[in-house]
Amino acid sequence: MSKFKSKELKVGAMVVIAFALLYVGLRFLKGINFFSSSRTYYAVYENVDGLVASNPVMVNGLNVGMVSHIDIMHDEGNKLKVELLIKNDVAIGPKTVAELSSNGLLGSKVINLNIEPNITQPLEDGSRVLSMADKPFTALVADQAAPLVEKLDKLMTDFQGSGAEAKNMMHSFTKTSSSVDSLIVANQVKITQLVGNLAQTTYLLNRSLADLQPTLENLNKLSTDMAKTDLSKTVEALDKNLASLQAVLDNVNNGNGSMGKLMKDEQLYNNVNHTVQSMDSLLMDLKAHPKRYVHFSVFGKKDKAPKEVKSAVDTEAAE
Structure with a gap:
């Protein structure tokens, strides 16, 4: 009988130890380390907006703790009490604010501690810290989208106001298109002749350009030869000849030489x-x-x- 009781005690002790290990393991997986020194604080919010236990507590982007538990305060209008497990080396002052905010676009929540500088009297373990809830991500998007929605509303109003004008314009365009179609049908023969004449003119122009091509090549060659010629010397020689001719004409006008005497005497x-x-x-x-x-x-x-x-x-x- 005693052996049977001893076996039951052993089984019961093993079950208790198993449950204890399971509890500790689950808490450890949530981020709670029973072997580290930490202190507990709490903050009160009207709406935690999806905050759950094991969400991180940050100071300037550094993880210094975690949310350990969330309770409903029935005696204070169903507000939510959030317990914060903070590392022992982090000093929390009376002006420290626990701000509930979003961590990234996925909407995960985080507690950001805004710790005041030069803390002289840190809060004791289990004290309440000031709390502040940031606007939800949807509210931020709504605030940013409000001006855009207003502009779109104004644009739609203006568009509705100009709908009659657009309708009249489309009617005029349809009428003009019908008139153009009628004009094209009435002058189909003339348009065909005009297109034929244009094609013949284009053909003759292409032939003229082909015949003109050798002339253009000769002109190009002539311009190239003229560019290679030393025009400065030619101009200088022509200038000398003109000067000589001018001297002869001056002598003739002055009566010098045989020609001058013949013309003057x-x-x-x-x-x-x-x-x-x-x-x-x-x-x-x-x-x-x-x-x-x-x-x-x-x-x-x-x-x-x-x-x-x-x-x-x-x-x-x-x-």
């Missing part, structure tokens, strides 16, 4: 003119009476001209 001009006239008369007489000036005979016979003729010839020669 009237007596010399008259003498030259008289000489030319005399030579012209002599040539005409030589052509009319060649025997007076040339004596030719096969037998060496002299031409016995009458004395009066000889005297006339001598007189003309003397003149």
